[in-house]
Amino acid sequence: MESQSTPFEPVLSRRTVLAATTAAAATALIPAFASAQSAPGTSNARTTTTPRVTLNNGVTMPTLGFGTFGIAPEQAAQAVSTAIGTGFRLIDTAANYSNEAEVGEGIIRSGVARDELFVTTKLWIEQFGYDEALRAFDVSMGKLKLDYLDLYLLHWPVPSEFEKTIAAYKALEKLHADGRIRAIGVSNFNPGHLDTLRARTTIVPAVNQIEINPLFSQQNLRAENARRGIVTESWSPLGGARKVARMLQIPQIVDVAKRHGKLPVQVVIRWHLQNGLVVIPRSTNAQHIAQDFDVFDFELSDADMATIDSINLNERGGPDPETFDVAAFRELVARGGRR
Numbered sequence: 001m002e003s004q005s006t007p008f009e010p011v012l013s014r015r016t017v018l019a020a021t022t023a024a025a026a027t028a029l030i031p032a033f034a035s036a037q038s039a040p041g042t043s044n045a046r047t048t049t050t051p052r053v054t055l056n057n058g059v060t061m062p063t064l065g066f067g068t069f070g071i072a073p074e075q076a077a078q079a080v081s082t083a084i085g086t087g088f089r090l091i092d093t094a095a096n097y098s099n100e101a102e103v104g105e106g107i108i109r110s111g112v113a114r115d116e117l118f119v120t121t122k123l124w125i126e127q128f129g130y131d132e133a134l135r136a137f138d139v140s141m142g143k144l145k146l147d148y149l150d151l152y153l154l155h156w157p158v159p160s161e162f163e164k165t166i167a168a169y170k171a172l173e174k175l176h177a178d179g180r181i182r183a184i185g186v187s188n189f190n191p192g193h194l195d196t197l198r199a200r201t202t203i204v205p206a207v208n209q210i211e212i213n214p215l216f217s218q219q220n221l222r223a224e225n226a227r228r229g230i231v232t233e234s235w236s237p238l239g240g241a242r243k244v245a246r247m248l249q250i251p252q253i254v255d256v257a258k259r260h261g262k263l264p265v266q267v268v269i270r271w272h273l274q275n276g277l278v279v280i281p282r283s284t285n286a287q288h289i290a291q292d293f294d295v296f297d298f299e300l301s302d303a304d305m306a307t308i309d310s311i312n313l314n315e316r317g318g319p320d321p322e323t324f325d326v327a328a329f330r331e332l333v334a335r336g337g338r339r
Contacts, residue, residue, distance in 0.1 A: 050089055051296075053278065055206040056229040059183045061151070062118055063273055064293065065090025067235065067280035073102045079284045080106025084117070086293050092209075092280045094122035094155055095140055104144035119146060122155040122187060123172070126326055128164040133171035137180070152181045153209060157193040160325045165193075166200045173203050183207070187235070188321040191224045198228075209233040212277060214253070214268060215243065217312040222277070233278040238268055240317035252307045260298050263291060270295045271308045 052060040066083035068076055068091070076099040080091055084107070093103045100121060107117065121144065127136035141149065152172055158165050172184040185207035189197070198204065208225050212218050212234035225232045239247045247253070248264040257267045265281070269292060272279035281292045300308075319332060 050087065051273075053231055053276075055183050055231055056204055057183055057206055059150070059206070061183075061207070061231065061278060062088075062090040063278050064088070064269070064295070065092050065118070065120075065278065065280040066289070066292075067282035068093045068099055068103055069097055069235070069282065070241075071097075071099055071282060071284060073099045075284045076102035077106040077109060079282075079289070081109040082286050083289050083293075084110035084112050086286075086289050088289075088293060089116060090118045090120070090278070090280070092120045093144075094124065094153075095127070095136060096122065096124040096155060100140055100143035104146065108145065114146070118150040119144065120151040120153065121149065122153040123168060125156050125158050125324075125329065128154070128158060128161065128168040130167040130171045133168040134175070137171070137175055141180075148179070149181045151183045151185060151207060153185045153187045153207065154189075156188045156319075156324050157186070157190070157321055158325045159193070159322060162193075162196065166197065169197060169201050173201060176203065185209070185230070188318075188324070190221065190321050193321065194224070194228060194230070204228060205230050207231045207233050207278070209235055211236050211316065211318045212272070213237055213239040213243075213247065213317075214250070214271065214308050214311040215239050215247065215313050215315045216317065217309065219309075219312075222275070226276075231278060232276075233280065234272050235280065236317055237272055237279050237281055238265065243317060250311060252311060256300065256304050256307065260300075262295075262298060266291060266295050267300070267304075267308075270298065270300055271305065274300055274305060 050062040050064045053063050054060050066080065066088040068080065071079055080103050083091070091103060091107065093100050107119070121140050123133055123136055127133060137152065152175065154165065154168055154172070172181065175181045176184050183206040184203060185205040186197070187209040188211070189205070189208050194205070194208070208230050210218060210221060210232060212232070213236055216239070222232045238244045247268065253264045253267055257264045260267065269279055269281055273295065283289050283292060319328060
């Protein structure tokens, strides 16, 4: 779950992070968890219904979903099936994650009716352009084995080739008009990108999926999205593979978790939800997936929220949308990172 970690860099497992976190405060944390829960961070009574947010076209979207970034293809089907069995109804993937086929298999394995699920995938920047986007969509749908998609996103803006970005979005508009996609949106778009897109296209994006976590809270961009009627969705909700251990050991977060009898990861997920964000943690471990979903039986106070808000350092972990393009992506991969 740790974050949207990558196959190109060392991934710190949840087990390692939780061991480090609880070792630092075992006496204070473990008794509280053990007395109230059947497993650390998992309560005996959990809701199986995820709250939903209404998008700007009337479609409703679960506010807590299951992310699949960095999950290896050989693990993805089981992880997705387990997540759906746990209660997750929003499943997020992307062409660039190289696991769409396995995500589709996991959906089939779950046995849950298609209309109960909300499935998102993303168009990769190397397929931007009108005709290219239409072809890429068909490829993704073939891999996912779906007849329609709930949400399709442009994965990044490409400022150096924004004409292709606009053309790709117009292709999404056609797919939406044809009834093949219920909602369309973007990922990693800054206000300037949104303004240019709005001036050249018809449909206001329903969602902007951006990097957000307590160390990089992006309050200004969240406000700009809201002003435009765009729902904000958080990727890398715990700060990414390089920051997850640090994030879960931040004293303010550990203290809030202790007071609520919850795990630090659950407190961070709850912080996203109470900020009105859609959040997509991920894991390949069934117990951790259950813990990620078990966040509806407590509420952070205004003081808790303010405490976590104060952690922000404007510390970006992923690429800068103002300079990201195909060349920058290839350089990122060469350095050992990917998003």
